[in-house]
Amino acid sequence: MLDVDKTALQTIGIDYDEGVKRFSGNAEIYETFLLKFSDDATFEELDQAMQNRDYGTAFSAAHTLKGVTGNLSMNHLYEELVSFVEMLRSSTDLESAIAYYPTVKKTYQDLVSQLKSM
């Protein structure tokens, strides 16, 4: 996928150049992992946990996801996850977390469907 559409990626909040740089210039590996992201099961875990109101597991999953998206320069989703994780961290702010979750979910789903089409 070497002639990748960087602008397309930008619309879903992915900074392609930054990502390649993080992979020490190895564009091939970066792209492989971008595509693999859709297969990642962590979001499933998060979704399940939120449905079951298991906020402990949700926190772990969100935290992991945050790390991955950060490393893949999926900055838009990353930023949202940062806020989301903090809300989940404090057990007093769960209301905000629950309210915010749909936003995070949408961003994720948009990103994954865009990636699948590339």
Added chain:
Amino acid sequence: MEKKTVLVTDDVEVNRVILREILKDEYNILEAADGLETMQIIHEKGDMISAVLLDVIMPNMDGFAVLEHMGEEKLLDRVPVLLISADRSVEFERDGYQKGAFDFIHKPFDGLIVKARLKRAVELYENKNHLKEVVNKQTELLQKQIVQLKSQEKQLRKMNSNIIDVMSSVVEFRNLESGLHVKRIRKYSLALAKTVMQNDPEYHLTPEKVECIGEASVLHDVGKIGIPDSVLLKPGKLTPEEFEIMKTHTTKGAAIIDELEWIQGEDIHQVSTDICLYHHEKYDGKGYPNGLKGDEIPISAQIVSVADCFDALTSVRCYKPPYSTDEAYNMIQKGQCGAFSPQMLKCLTLTLPEFKRIYEQYGDKAQ
């Protein structure tokens, strides 16, 4: 130069891959996906590992548990652990440091920063470990040298002791004094000096000085070797002129001591000189050769003076029988052998039992 080996642990494959890409040019990379695997690799290849990059949130065994295990196995002293985390909270960092982490690497990774932090950690520990080794070797070496030095010191002391023994044997032989007299003087002086050390701190005696006085006391009459037979061996009372000659055994003794090249320690040189010169000085200034008064007389000479007096009184002489130890004691206390300092007299009282023991064992009549 050989590449160093680094262990990268993270349950998320992407993270491991990124780190591998960043580090593979400079390091050999070992990978683990959870805490158990990490510990396994450490146990197998621990000696080769220069650093561990450790994710915290992992299934089966998390990073903190790994840290704890490593701490228990005393590995944290040798191997730096850099915790990987997306968590920047203060409690998290505090926890990490408390458990023994060396540093933190934050996600998302920045290649330059990761390499820089890792390099510092690896180099620091390399130096630290190397230094430890060097220090250990040095310490070993130093300890060996100390043992050697101690043995040499012992030998030197022995040599000094031998010199003194030889000298005193010569004197005895010439002087018709018995070998036991020399032994007694040494023991009396030593015992008295110990008492002075314990009771009269103003004289600043130390165990080393006490030993020195004991050794040197033996030489107090070495000067007699310079006195002609006619005077030295005269059976009767000495004329005033003869007495003047006899008195010079003090200064002659000092001159002889001066000639000797002491192998170690000016102390014994000084003390021997003092004893030879001044063991006939008296507290009231009526002694010889210089008529020193009071504490002008070095303490070493004062001590040997008492010992010499006591021994002379309790020994056989051609002009008198020996006095008993009690009689000798009383005579000295009453000043019948010249004046001694009140401190000396007090110390003599304290040491009398020991003097009696010495006399029992080494007195002339024991022969």
